[in-house]
Amino acid sequence: MMNTVELKNFSTWYGQALVLQDINISFCNHSITAIVGPSGCGKTTLLRSINRTAELERDFTCQGEIQVFETRIYEAKEISAIRRRVGMVYQIPVALPLSIRENVLFGPRYYGVNKRSQLDNIVENCLRKVALWDEVKHRLNQSADKLSGGQKQRLAMARVLAVEPQVLLLDEPCSSLDPASTRLIEELLEELSRELCIIIVTHNLPQARRIARETVFMLDGKVVEYGPTAALFADPKNEKTRGFVSGLYG
Amino acid sequence: MIKRNLGDRILVSFFWISGLFILLVLVAILAYLIWRGGAFINIDFLLGSPEGYPLGSEGGILPAIKGTLWLILLALIFSIIPGLATAVYLSEYGRNKRLTEAVNVLVQSMMGIPSIVVGLFVYALCVVRLGWGISLLAGGVALGLMVFPVIVVSSRNALLAVDDNYRLVARALGVSESYIFWRVILPRAVPGILAGILLALGYAAGATAPIMVTATAIIASSSGVLLEPVMALPYHLYILFNEHMSLDNAYATALVLVLMLVFINALALWLHSIQERNNA
Secondary structure, eight states: OOEEEEEEEEEEEETTEEEEEEEEEEEESSEEEEEEOSTTSSHHHHHHHHTTOGGGSTTEEEEEEEEETTEEGGGOSOHHHHHHHEEEEOSSOOOOSSBHHHHHHHHHHHTTOOOHHHHHHHHHHHHHHTTOHHHHTTOTTSBGGGSOHHHHHHHHHHHHHTTOOSEEEEESTTTTSOHHHHHHHHHHHHHHTTTSEEEEEOSOHHHHHHHOSEEEEEETTEEEEEEEHHHHHHSOSSHHHHHHHTTSOO | OOOOOHHHHHHHHHHHHHHHHHHHHHHHHHHHHHHHHGGGOSHHHHHOOEETTTTTSEEOOHHHHHHHHHHHHHHHHHHHHHHHHHHHIIIIISTTOHHHHHHHHHHHHHHTSOHHHHHHHHIIIIIIISOOOSOHHHHHHHHHHHHHHHHHHHHHHHHHTSOHHHHHHHHHTTOOHHHHIIIIIHHHHHHHHHHHHHHHHHHHHHOOHHHHTTTBOSSOOOOOOTTSOBOOHHHHHHHHHHTTSOHHHHHHHHHHHHHHHHHHHHHHHHHHHHHHHHTO
16 A cells, blocks of 8 residues: 655654654555544644644744655645645634635635636535535525534535645544534545545544554654554553553543 | 622622722713803804904814814824734734744833824924924824824734634645735734724824824814814814813813714724624
């Protein structure tokens, strides 16, 4: 299987504080990988480094390299192109203060799509991919503020899919959602993983077991263990992983 | 009934009394002005020019109203563009930069400059050095300089009040900062920015010190010629009181000025409440 996202000797700092330490890992295409670990272990920073939004924080520095489909992203001049290829969905469902339709088209309009028929296609396709089309097709021009939390999160996914990313990063996307919405999003991710590389940070170990083909366990800015999800949960090689997956800490 | 302990009750009563006291003072000022000046406000007063001997003991205040409107118009022209540009830099582009901290401190300190000092600075620079003389233009510059920090701070706060998550999710799509600003941030912040501009406008309309050394005359037609002196409501009021020309007209003038300011401030508060609702 082709490696889509590859980190080599990657380390990051916020000011003097070392956040990620010498990470070496690669993520497969057409697959879901879960990153788990206790709060503050650097999961989110790792995720944000992959679409170059970590550097929006003050005093961020990094060393080593990250390749996305063979492109060394920290040597790329066009940050915008990197972020477009590597989409990101955040923990809090955010609907931009625009209509549902304009939320989906926020990216495409910036990237110069302006033919009516093309725009209509993007809206319908992306909303269908996140199973939102039937719920909102009659009120596309209404404000997205009125949607529920689960709907907003799916809208956020549609907004990201609209710029046709190759990699989809999700930072605890279900932590503020009810079980039904969570289940729906998990199904969508499984569907989307046929065409995308999906990396999801989650605090919810059962969720990782349900949807992830592979799981990464991180602790104190380091990757402790990485492997097929079933094996990692059933028979962890590392003592610390064993403690974490059996609920001793986290 | 909920039983409160004694300490809480004393504190709450103190808050109530303080609030009522301020309200009472405001109502008293307005009531007094209406009582002393209300009867003298009529069409002739609002649309006439000062007359009689000494000048201003009779007649109206139209040139002063016009002068004040011209002055605040110029003040806004001079302050809005640099003020908004500064605010946008501080909130959107200069985040996490040392320069931003320095500019914030500077703007905050500018607010503390006594308005008469601003007036004297503009007098020295524009009236004397640049040779504009006592003029509408110089007064506009002085008031603009005075309200500039007000516009910067209120606009910056309105922009910063917009949910940061919008910026985050938009940046993560790879779109540019200016695209996010025009499509999402600015529309959200407009009511708050307008509220700040109105507050600045009210501040400029009521200020006397900066214009008495740069722009105003006891009598002028206030027709909007940039290099001629103008009349202005607060200065006219000051003259009427100070020279005891006509206390009746002074009270009536004060009432017109205060009503203007109340109207402006009420509008500002209303816009501000829209912004709060938007960002709730």
